[in-house]
Amino acid sequence: MRTIEPIAKLDFAFSQLCLRHKFSLPVARVSQAISHTGDGHLYALIGALAWFVDGPLGLVFLMTGLLAFAIELPIYWLAKNLFKRRRPQELSELLTSFITPSDRYSLPSGHTSAAFLMAVLLGHFYSDTQILAMSWASAIAVSRVLLGVHFLTDVVIGALLGTSCAVVAISVMGG
Incomplete structure (x- = not known):
């Protein structure tokens, strides 16, 4: 486990930077x-x-x-229940969460995973939406970190998933 220790320290430091910033509350409202757009x-x-x-292309999009x-x-x-990674606010009273997460563990970020899944599908089937869809998915990923419910690596792994x-x-x- 020592090999992931530097990553965990970086994750914690990044969360501290985001959540202890003087603009955290206004940023949390936007986040x-x-x-919420990634709730499903x-x-x-x-x-x-x-x-x-x-019509037919839309049906293929839906089925895909x-x-x-x-x-x-x-x-x-399976990953959530296998890794059982605690959320940022559970590791330190210095880190607060601005929302109540829908489940117990943080790795991977389900909101990020679903958003990137949809963004890739939109970009594939409707290429003119690709930049907007990927920007939206990225904003969801960033929002999850800024809200204090995920670490940076949680959203990166969620995006990959x-x-x-x-x-x-x-x-x-x-397709």
Whole structure:
């Protein structure tokens, strides 16, 4: 475990920098709004809207998304319960969380994973949305750190998980 100790120290230091800054509370308000867009309801709406507006291509997008989430969710759940990494606010009273997380552990970030999964799918099927979708996914990742519910490595691994699951689903579906 000594090999990850420097990473854990960097994670903690970065969280301290973010959460103990004098602008933390105003930033947390904006971060909360951004993070809320990654709660899941928007993904279902995007899938249904794509199917409704774009017919056959929208249906392939929706089905690919369902497959990607069917791959991602068990991996996410297994990783959370295997690593059991405590959240930033649990490691020090100096770190506060601005929201109550939906589950107990922090690694990987599910919000980040889902956002990157959707961003990759949007970029693949609707290339004109790629920059906006990736920017939105990145904003969700940053918001999770600024809200004090994830470490930097949690969101990086979440982004890798979501991206990988989307790529696998696109490959399987032949998109």
